[in-house]
Amino acid sequence: MKLTFLGAAQTVTGSRYLLEAGDKRVLIDCGLFQGTKNLRLRNWDPLPFPAGSLDAVILTHAHIDHCGYLPVLARSGYRGPVYCTPGTADLCGVMLRDSARLQEEDAAFANRHGFSKHHPALPLYTLEDAEQALRLIAPRPFDEPVALGEQLSFRLLPAGHILGAASVVLCNGHTVIAFSGDLGRPDDPIVRAPSPPVHADYLVVESTYGDRLHDALNPEDELAEMFSRTFARGGIVVMPCFAVGRAQEVLYYIARLKLSGRMANVPVYLDSPMAISVTDLYRRHMSDHRLTVSQVHAIDHAAFMARTVDESKAIAGRSGPMVVIAGSGMATGGRVLHHLSLYASDPRNTIALVGYQAPGTRGAALEAHAPAIKLHGDYVRVRAEISSITSLSAHSDYRETLRWLAGMTCPPVRTFVTHGEPAAADALRRRIVETLHWDCCVPEYGQSFELAEEAVRPYPCTPSPAEEPAPAPAAGAAP
Numbered sequence: 001m002k003l004t005f006l007g008a009a010q011t012v013t014g015s016r017y018l019l020e021a022g023d024k025r026v027l028i029d030c031g032l033f034q035g036t037k038n039l040r041l042r043n044w045d046p047l048p049f050p051a052g053s054l055d056a057v058i059l060t061h062a063h064i065d066h067c068g069y070l071p072v073l074a075r076s077g078y079r080g081p082v083y084c085t086p087g088t089a090d091l092c093g094v095m096l097r098d099s100a101r102l103q104e105e106d107a108a109f110a111n112r113h114g115f116s117k118h119h120p121a122l123p124l125y126t127l128e129d130a131e132q133a134l135r136l137i138a139p140r141p142f143d144e145p146v147a148l149g150e151q152l153s154f155r156l157l158p159a160g161h162i163l164g165a166a167s168v169v170l171c172n173g174h175t176v177i178a179f180s181g182d183l184g185r186p187d188d189p190i191v192r193a194p195s196p197p198v199h200a201d202y203l204v205v206e207s208t209y210g211d212r213l214h215d216a217l218n219p220e221d222e223l224a225e226m227f228s229r230t231f232a233r234g235g236i237v238v239m240p241c242f243a244v245g246r247a248q249e250v251l252y253y254i255a256r257l258k259l260s261g262r263m264a265n266v267p268v269y270l271d272s273p274m275a276i277s278v279t280d281l282y283r284r285h286m287s288d289h290r291l292t293v294s295q296v297h298a299i300d301h302a303a304f305m306a307r308t309v310d311e312s313k314a315i316a317g318r319s320g321p322m323v324v325i326a327g328s329g330m331a332t333g334g335r336v337l338h339h340l341s342l343y344a345s346d347p348r349n350t351i352a353l354v355g356y357q358a359p360g361t362r363g364a365a366l367e368a369h370a371p372a373i374k375l376h377g378d379y380v381r382v383r384a385e386i387s388s389i390t391s392l393s394a395h396s397d398y399r400e401t402l403r404w405l406a407g408m409t410c411p412p413v414r415t416f417v418t419h420g421e422p423a424a425a426d427a428l429r430r431r432i433v434e435t436l437h438w439d440c441c442v443p444e445y446g447q448s449f450e451l452a453e454e455a456v457r458p459y460p461c462t463p464s465p466a467e468e469p470a471p472a473p474a475a476g477a478a479p
């Protein structure tokens with residue numbers, strides 16, 4: 001059995017892990033590389049295997065850095081199933097079509113301005129490629145064993161993080177290989193707590209926050225203070241916001257704040273067709289989250305939904321106080337640019353940053369208090385208050401990850417730390433070695449490891465106090 005790290009190795013994007021077991025080849029996650037140019041260029045590298053030679057793809061969740069390369073795989077000849085949870089399947093429809101549209105727009109922009117050395121510049125993939133990939137999606141519920149062959153099977157466990165997100169537990173004969181996927185937080189008010197796989201011979205665990213602990217601040221308090229400060233000045237809050245998860249979380253808090261009277265009853269606009277589509281999916285996947293029907297209803301009614309361009313333009317004609325939530329989350333594009341160009345220069349207003357701002361983005365420039373930002377070709381002075389709401393996060397911090405790991409009754413023979421910048425990945429590796437005493441390493445991009453079929457466990461398995469001893473390895477996962 002061989003495991004190869006084709007992405008998310010000492011970086012947080014491009015999650016792709018190739019597992020070769022007997023005559024089967026399975027790709028776990030099929031993500032796009034994002035961020036700096038040297039990472040993005042990897043999206044254009046030829047696949048290190050013929051796409052048609054894969055037997056299955058299994059997705060942990062629908063963030064683009066985990067599913068956004070699927071259209072390339074489909075165009076390259078892959079025709080097999082893409083397994084994921086029903087929630088992820090629905091989200092992939094929204095995400096891949098949007099990603100294809102962005103790829104096509106980028107190529108058109110490069111052609112108009114002669115940016116590319118290729119003539120004409122081609123998109124990484126098109127909407128048609130995305131549609132072809134979506135036809136391969138084969139949803140499977142949580143906790144249900146799925147056979148991939150005589151020896152090989154898998155199941156999906158809740159990982160929290162975003163709607164539909166899963167950890168993947170593969171069994172090859174008696175050997176169990178688990179992939180954490182992106183781990184959510186145990187006390188997230190919306191998504192379910194991540195559940196550890198109990199038993200794994202080999203484990204791949206994410207380390208986005210491997211070197212950090214989250215702020216102990218309460219997001220509801222942080223938002224309440226920011227809103228009341230701004231509204232007292234008669235100002236407008238512009239919030240660049242991620243469409244999946246974060247927009248719904250912010251609306252959840254706004255609904256609560258208005259209900260408790262801690263926030264003035266000002267108009268709130270969700271100016272993001274993608275976020276609106278994602279919000280609709282919470283109603284379709286009630287068992288994937290902790291919200292009640294009335295809480296989903298409250299999120300739906302916490303904002304006016306601006307679907308059309310005309311509805312978006314109408315917001316600009318209004319005066320404050322009000323809240324405008326719009327994509328993209330790092331102000332790299334989308335409708336939020338229009339609102340920033342209108343409102344950034346007024347000191348009564350606030351630009352609220354509610355998510356991670358990658359280096360080089362407009363969001364990062366705002367976070368660093370840049371005196372001006374370039375919007376639609378012109379520089380706009382930034383006089384609005386910049387408020388970073390730091391307590392919202394969809395990823396576990398290292399203490400929460402260690403607690404998730406400690407929930408496994410059997411220490412893995414080997415643990416691979418991925419999906420983190422080098423410092424974060426190494427910090428988590430050290431903590432796992434020091435606190436759990438597990439064998440642990442940080443793989444490099446393209447590195448392969450032979451996994452023993454009959455793994456010799458150097459540690460005793462100790463049942464957790466709350467449970468009976470786990471039965472034989474691979475229990476519950478055989479088809």
Ligand SMILES: [Zn+2]
Nearest residue numbers: 061063161182
């Ligand atoms: Zn994610």
